[in-house]
Amino acid sequence: MPKRIITLGEVLMRLSTPGHERFIQTHDYEVQFGGAEANVAASLAFWDQSVAHVCAFPNHDIGKAGIRFLRAAGVDTSFVFLREGRMGLYFFENGSMHRSSKIIYDRFYSAFSQFDGVGVDWTAVFDGAEWFHWTGITPAISEAAANLCQRAVVAARDQGVRVSGDINYRRNLWQYGKSPLEVMPDLIKNTDVIIAGLTDMENCLGIRQDDYVEACREAKRLYPDIRYISTTHRDSLSSTHNILSGVLWNGETLLGSRTFDMPHIVDRVGGGDAFMAGLIYGLLHKSDADALDFAVAASVLKHSIPGDANFVTVEEVDQLVRGENVGKLLR
16 A cells, blocks of 8 residues: 655755766766655655655746656655755766766755745644655754754654654765764654664764674664664675665664675666665565565666666566566566
């Protein structure tokens, strides 16, 4: 059965150099839209879930184009707001072989960064919802965005909605005078499912451990409402050849996924968001072990698709989990 899921976060305009051109040589940019939480929303909507995204866009044609991107992906935009300000941007250079890919952000003072959620009818936002998803990017952008995220998380918890957070520590974003340790614990204490590696836990929770299970146990001790902690493991042999797997700690056992070799990556941006969407879908519809396998397989397939969003079907993900129709010509 479809589930009602709410996501919150900034949608950025993505400007990509064609093919594998470098910033210094290109004369053209391909325009798309994306953002960590919106990418999750697009995946879940593509999987026939009922998804609404909470966001603010600048009140001009480019902002309205971003709203059309969400609608085209099947995402409910009832809680998208038009505000004064600019559109957040990021520039993407797709690496190849041993040359790394590059991203340059240009998002300060965007309309979303000034959106604090005051006046939003959170009861209406979470009416009928079963899941709410946020990431650590939002509270890192600005104090207003941190307040927005806090309001949403508390409202979701008050209305009995399950909450997930991809901690997604981004050092360069925390520029407004507060550190992650001043902001993130209050969000995480009201979150049921977190995506966090050891670095995320150290910088956002103050947990310093070399062993992942011990770090998970410490997080659970500090924040008893956490039910699941998950992360992916990536070996980057080159920009276009990675090896990917994932783990899920369910409070008792650390589950591990199959390891996937990805030798010809098309676009790795959004791979973590595809994993997050897969985990949400899996935990809503599958067993813990099957949810992890689904999440990793969804992420693997994303690496074959240009752009931020993961436009693959549930059937395609399940087939990869089972090892069926891998790389075949389907007629």
